[in-house]
Amino acid sequence: MGEKYIKNIDFEKVLDFKNLIEYIENGIESRTFVQREDFSMTLFAFEQGEGVSDYSMPGDTMFYVFEGKMEVNINEDKKFLLQEGESIVVPSDVFHSFNALEKSKVLIIIVKEQK
Incomplete structure (x- = not known):
């Protein structure tokens, strides 16, 4: 068996994606599946009112x-309301912020230039 590139998840098992992460009171919970220099994939659970202030990433963020x-x-x-099943991509180096209008679970994928 070769190296596993995706971490913190069971392989060869059907999983209910919504149950891979739980909410924590008054906070943000995260579970990183991939963390590389050129690519990251992290699952987040945000309590209502939690979020991230204005920032930019040197990569496209979905x-x-x-x-x-x-x-x-x-x-x-530009303000966008995302509901269950919806997504948006923010271009590289563009400032953005986000806020949970209600308890929310979000997958964030960031793709950067491979060096």
């Missing part, structure tokens, strides 16, 4: 909401 509702702000002038 948000996929699989439970709840999130507001994603891009460049402070």
Whole structure:
């Protein structure tokens, strides 16, 4: 068996994605599946009102909401409401922030230039 590139998850087993992470009171829980220099994939559980202030990443960032509702702000002038089953991609080096409008579970994938 070769090296495993995806971590913190069972292999060769059908899993209920929504149950891979639980909410924590008044906070943010995360579970990283892949963390490389050029690619990361992390599952988050946000309590209502939790989020991340304005920042930028040197890579394209994809948000996929699989439970709840999130507001994603891009460049402070574009606001997007994401509901269960919806996603959005923020281009590399663009400032953005996000906030959970209700308890939300989100998969965040970041893809950067491979060096």
